[in-house]
Amino acid sequence: YSETMVAATESKKGKNFSKSSDFKKRKFDDHKKDNKSSLEEGQSASNKKRALKHERQSHRKHADIVVSGKELWNKMRLKSNTKEEITEMMTELMTSFTGKFNDVAMQHDASRIVQAAIQFGNEDQRLIIVKELSSSISELSKVQYAHFAILKMIKYCVRNKDAMKIIVKSLKGHINKLCVHAVGARVVELLLATFPAKITAHLKLELYGPQFALFASGDLSASTSTNNPTLQSIIKEQPDKKEVAVQNILNIINKGIEKSLFSFAYFQRLFSEYVLAVSPNEIRAIAPSISDHAIHLLSTRSGARVVAECAAYSTPKERKRMMRSLKGYTRSSLKHADAYIALLRLIDVTDDTVTAQKLLLEELQVDPTAGKVKVSVDGTVEDNGDNNSPKSPILEIALSDTGSKLFLMLLSKDEERRKKYFDPSELEILKPNPTVLENGEQIPTSKKNASTRRVELLRYMKNLLVELCTLHADELLFSRPGSKILREVFETFPSKELSESIIDVCKRKNTNKDSKELSIFEHPVAHLAIKNLILADAAREGDVKFSSTFFDTYGGSLMDVASSNRGAFVVAALATVKEIQDEVRSELLPNKRSIKKLARGVDTVKAQTAGYKALLNLLESK
Numbered sequence: 001y002s003e004t005m006v007a008a009t010e011s012k013k014g015k016n017f018s019k020s021s022d023f024k025k026r027k028f029d030d031h032k033k034d035n036k037s038s039l040e041e042g043q044s045a046s047n048k049k050r051a052l053k054h055e056r057q058s059h060r061k062h063a064d065i066v067v068s069g070k071e072l073w074n075k076m077r078l079k080s081n082t083k084e085e086i087t088e089m090m091t092e093l094m095t096s097f098t099g100k101f102n103d104v105a106m107q108h109d110a111s112r113i114v115q116a117a118i119q120f121g122n123e124d125q126r127l128i129i130v131k132e133l134s135s136s137i138s139e140l141s142k143v144q145y146a147h148f149a150i151l152k153m154i155k156y157c158v159r160n161k162d163a164m165k166i167i168v169k170s171l172k173g174h175i176n177k178l179c180v181h182a183v184g185a186r187v188v189e190l191l192l193a194t195f196p197a198k199i200t201a202h203l204k205l206e207l208y209g210p211q212f213a214l215f216a217s218g219d220l221s222a223s224t225s226t227n228n229p230t231l232q233s234i235i236k237e238q239p240d241k242k243e244v245a246v247q248n249i250l251n252i253i254n255k256g257i258e259k260s261l262f263s264f265a266y267f268q269r270l271f272s273e274y275v276l277a278v279s280p281n282e283i284r285a286i287a288p289s290i291s292d293h294a295i296h297l298l299s300t301r302s303g304a305r306v307v308a309e310c311a312a313y314s315t316p317k318e319r320k321r322m323m324r325s326l327k328g329y330t331r332s333s334l335k336h337a338d339a340y341i342a343l344l345r346l347i348d349v350t351d352d353t354v355t356a357q358k359l360l361l362e363e364l365q366v367d368p369t370a371g372k373v374k375v376s377v378d379g380t381v382e383d384n385g386d387n388n389s390p391k392s393p394i395l396e397i398a399l400s401d402t403g404s405k406l407f408l409m410l411l412s413k414d415e416e417r418r419k420k421y422f423d424p425s426e427l428e429i430l431k432p433n434p435t436v437l438e439n440g441e442q443i444p445t446s447k448k449n450a451s452t453r454r455v456e457l458l459r460y461m462k463n464l465l466v467e468l469c470t471l472h473a474d475e476l477l478f479s480r481p482g483s484k485i486l487r488e489v490f491e492t493f494p495s496k497e498l499s500e501s502i503i504d505v506c507k508r509k510n511t512n513k514d515s516k517e518l519s520i521f522e523h524p525v526a527h528l529a530i531k532n533l534i535l536a537d538a539a540r541e542g543d544v545k546f547s548s549t550f551f552d553t554y555g556g557s558l559m560d561v562a563s564s565n566r567g568a569f570v571v572a573a574l575a576t577v578k579e580i581q582d583e584v585r586s587e588l589l590p591n592k593r594s595i596k597k598l599a600r601g602v603d604t605v606k607a608q609t610a611g612y613k614a615l616l617n618l619l620e621s622k
Contacts, residue, residue, distance in 0.1 A: 065096045066104060069113040076116050086120050093117055094125055101132045108145040118152040123160050129153070130163045137167060138174035141187040154190050164199055167191075172213075175203045180255040185264055192266045197228045204229050207252060207270065208245040231273035242277075249274045250286075257289050262296035268303035275309040280436045284445075287314035291321035295329055298339035305429065308345035312434040313445055319350050323359040330363040334403035335396070341429055344409055348430060351448045353456040361460060367393035392468040395475065404481035407465060410458045411488035413451075421484060458492075465489050466498065473501040474509075476529075477520070483529035491536050494544040502546065503553050506530070521567035534573040547577040551584065558584065559591050568598075568611030575618045585619060592619055 072093050076086060097104060097113065105114045114133075118126055130153060133140065137153075140146040157163035171178070171191070178184035192200055205213040212234060231249060235242045253271055261267045275283050287310040290297060294310075297303035311319055323346065326333065333339040343360070350356045370393075397403030408421040415432065422430065432450055435442040446453070469476060469489045476482035490498055509520035520526045530550075537547040551574065554561055562571040575584045588595070599612040 065100070066107065066110045066113070069093060069097060069104070069110065073113050073116045076120050090117065090121050090125060094121070094128070098128065099132070101129055102136055105133065105140055105146045105149045106143065111145045111149050114149040115152045118149065118156050123163075126153075126157055127160060127163050130157060130166050134166050134170045137170040138178065141171075141174075141178055141184045142181055144183055147183050147187055150187050151190055154187070154194055158194050164195055168195070168199055168203060171203060173206070173210075175206045176252070179207065179266065180252060180259060180261070182259055185256075185259070185261055185267075189264050189266055201227055201229055207249065208234050209241070209248045212241075212245070231270075231277045235277060246274065246277060253286070254289075260293070260296075262290070262293045262303075263299060265300050265302070268297060268300050268306060271297075271306045272302035275306055280313045280434065280445075283309055283313045284315070284436055286310070287318050288321075291318045292325055294322045294325040294342070298333060298336065298342055301338040301341075304338045304340075304342040307342035308429050311342065311346040312349055313436055315445075316351060319346065320352065320355055320359075322346055323350070323355060327359045328363065330360045331368065331397065334406055335400050337402060340402040340405065341426060344406060345429055347406070347457065348409065348450075348453075349434065349446050351446050351453065353453055353460075356457065357460050361457070364394050364397070364461075365464060367391060390471055392464070392471050394464055394468055395472050398468055398472075398485050399475060399479050399482050401481055404485055407461070407485050408481075408488060410454055410461060411465075411485070411492055413492075462493060466493055466495070470498050470501050473498075474505045477502070477505055477526045478523060480525055483525060483532075486529060487532050487536060490533060490546060491540065494542055494546075496544055496549070499544065499546045499549040502530075502533070503549055506550075507553070519564070519567070521561050521570055522564045524566070527566040527570055531570050531573045534570065534577065538573070538576045538578070545577070545579070547574060547580060550574065551580045555583065555587065558587055559594075562588075562595075562612075562615060565608040565611040568595075568615045572611065572615040572618055575615070588615070588619060592616075595619070 072089050075081070076089050076093075081089075093113070094117065097117065101114055101117070104110045114129065118129055121129070133149070133153070137150060141150050153163075153167065157167065168191075175188065179188045192204070202213050208229070208231065212229075231245055234245050249270055253267075253274060256262075256264075256267050256271075275286075290306065290310055291314070294307045297307050307322065311322055314322075326343065326346070330343065333343045347356055347360060370391075392398075394407075398407060405421065405426075409418065409430070412418045412421065418430070419427065434445050436445055437443075465485070466489060469486050472482075473486065476486040486502070490502075506520050509517075509523075509526070520530070534547045534550065537545040558571050558574070562568040571584070571588070575581050575588070577584075595612055595616050599609055599616045601609050
């Protein structure tokens with residue numbers, strides 16, 4: 001090796017790089033010529049590739065008509081086409097492709113022709129295509145490009161009963177495989193969401209086991225389960241088949257989890273049926289498989305129920321994984337029509353309140369719109385007038401029907417109070433003290449007391465809630481969910497500052513009778529909020545009371561407040577507070593005759609006298 005290297009070095013030294021050498025410098029013209037030739041070679045290679053592609057396509061079935069079909073497809077999708085032009089093109093397309101749709105649909109570049117024929121064709125033409133494809137719908141549903149033709153078929157044949165029956169019949173016996181197929185799942189999703197439940201009922205029965213669809217006759221066919229079968233209805237009618245049905249659903253769920261089908265609505269419904277039918281221990285066993293995918297299940301009520309049930313019965317470790325999955329989505333989940341209940345349940349049962357604060361509630365401490373400006377089309381910055389005024393980061397959530405329930409859950413001191421703010425279906429999900437069976441005993445899944453967890457979380461949210469009510473008493477008073485939060489916050493954290501903020505709103509919104517705007521004491525929501533604040537004072541002890549501040553402001557002009565039926569309810573509530581009821585009565589008694597007149601309906605609409613009657617009854621009670 002060393003001898004070779006020495007020889008190479010000597011030969012290098014001996015080389016002569018003078019003008020007389022054989023070495024020639026490449027001329028500029030030669031460079032241009034080389035460059036040009038390489039460009040020509042590149043073009044010829046491209047042409048060769050294109051020609052090879054066309055030659056390969058020419059060997060496919062129906063190659064000639066596919067080329068003309070693509071041209072028709074390209075024309076048909078133009079929005080400028082008239083009905084007559086579309087009809088003419090569809091006639092030409094049907095003439096060319098009838099009898100060949102099955103072969104064409106399988107080709108990745110020709111499937112669009114079948115889709116266009118279904119989309120732009122009339123009912124008779126669609127029925128011809130459906131009948132032709134009926135023998136292979138289940139296979140086409142699994143093919144990446146061909147399944148788009150089936151999706152179009154489902155979408156545009158929903159009003160044709162004959163076509164729907166053919167599609168459903170062709171899928172019988174295949175639904176179990178399709179529902180866990182990465183591509184076929186899209187077909188099942190659209191089919192169950194689009195077609196009427198009565199038509200797809202037999203397909204859904206197959207999911208619980210082939211025997212349920214096979215023997216769906218007699219007593220079962222006359223029952224409601226055939227129209228809209230669920231796992232619960234199957235178990236109710238055939239208790240001895242529970243184990244078989246549950247096992248079939250579990251197999252589908254396990255395969256769906258492997259294929260990550262969490263976002264499909266039908267999968268979420270099946271999962272929900274499963275967790276509602278099995279024991280808490282079985283729910284705990286399956287919870288780890290969805291812990292990292294909780295956010296993907298929150299698109300429907302069924303999926304949110306799955307997350308809520310798994311959160312209730314899972315271990316602290318799995319709850320923490322769920323919270324990590326939901327981190328960054330707290331605000332959007334609370335405003336979602338279905339997702340909020342899963343978040344509430346997770347927060348409600350988690351013992352580790354510090355982790356819940358960091359992963360979920362910390363997001364609410366920051367206003368996502370802070371520092372953002374609106375820019376108009378011409379590029380100028382729009383001034384919305386609110387840039388300088390302070391704004392609470394949770395105002396939007398507090399004013400929403402779903403988001404406000406997080407704060408109401410934390411502010412509710414007991415189960416009786418919760419019942420005022422949550423409907424029965426929500427209370428069923430938020431049921432207290434979930435337990436699992438361990439060593440023959442029922443063991444709670446949460447070690448801390450529920451009230452302890454609530455107080456710890458409320459302590460974290462206290463400043464934010466008080467700031468919300470102080471800064472935005474105006475918006476909260478005129479909002480149903482907001483007024484509930486305002487009442488609970490004042491009752492839990494009473495302060496003179498908050499009381500004065502509410503009175504300031506009353507002064508500003510108590511307009512003259514000539515104004516078209518309703519007085520705050522006549523507003524259907526605001527008058528109830530003020531009345532409930534006063535009634536809450538009557539039921540509790542304490543130094544700071546809203547009713548006292550209210551009387552200090554409106555004492556001497558209570559008849560002005562009671563000038564409307566709704567205002568009379570407010571004054572009637574004021575007369576029930578022990579500390580000031582004597583002073584209220586003494587001011588109202590001289591006006592008893594006019595109140596009687598109003599209670600009888602004189603000078604008022606007779607249907608709007610309930611407030612005056614309530615006020616009169618209080619005056620006559622002593």
